[in-house]
Ligand SMILES: Nc1ncnc2[nH]cnc12
């Protein structure tokens with residue numbers, strides 16, 4: 001079996017995926033037209049040309065603008081469903097999806113519209129595509145703590161639909177410690193927790209995410225290498241890192257894939273997982289991210305298998321479910 005077929009076929013979980021980041025240019029245009037929204041690009045190609053970024057902020061500016069076309073429950077449903085079809089194609093068996101309610105509530109879309117549209121598609125995906133799921137609500141860290149607290153209050157009515165909370169958006173200057181009280185309340189209310197840290201920000205932000213926010217996973221965490229004692233802690237506690245290789249190259253975190261910290265983190269025995277972040281903007285879904293790493297670091301089938309196992313071990317699912325998925329991996333690799 002050739003490596004592409006192997007990577008495509010092996011059962012996988014995706015744990016770091018912003019649903020607003022799956023808005024393909026074609027879908028963006030279709031939804032904008034349906035909602036009577038004018039966009040500043042003349043064509044799909046012109047929009048795609050704008051997907052050149054120098055850093056995280058230059059991406060976020062375009063990403064938030066794109067999300068502005070999403071207005072109705074159907075829009076959120078369609079967006080999510082389109083992603084799930086892609087996930088099915090790539091043999092992704094379990095997804096943990098981020099959404100950014102503040103991106104929408106700030107422009108007058110009600111919280112319920114967003115959650116219900118996404119959740120309805122995820123439920124249909126579980127039933128009809130056999131993809132299990134969790135929904136994770138992210139707070140926008142560039143906004144004040146008080147607004148995150150307000151968003152958390154709104155989420156309490158949707159406790160049955162939202163499994164966890166996370167932290168995303170502009171990292172520099174917005175350390176995890178800004179949200180200590182929000183995460184404390186979220187944990188008390190029973191939400192699981194994750195946070196973006198060490199994407200552009202320093203290793204110190206990863207420490208804060210672990211110590212101050214007490215998160216169960218770190219999103220990105222690729223700058224952890226800068227601190228040996230942090231590496232020891234991540235390894236000792238097997239705190240998963242949800243790494244998104246193509247994202248890190250597109251946003252100039254590393255000059256090229258060969259310089260990515262992935263291999264050093266993986267070789268030291270950290271629980272590293274491979275994810276797509278915002279695939280419509282970064283040029284690849286999960287399979288393309290695995291392939292990019294495989295190419296850059298000559299990963300073996302054993303490495304790929306370990307990454308797929310890690311993806312289920314790091315997931316917010318029961319030990320029994322993990323064992324079932326890992327068994328499916330073993331069956332696949334024995335074929
Ligand atoms: N890579 C990323 N980092 C921070 N916030 C984001 N929101 C969407 N993608 C993100």
Ligand SMILES: [Zn+2]
Pocket residue numbers: 016018168196219277
């Ligand atoms: Zn992300």
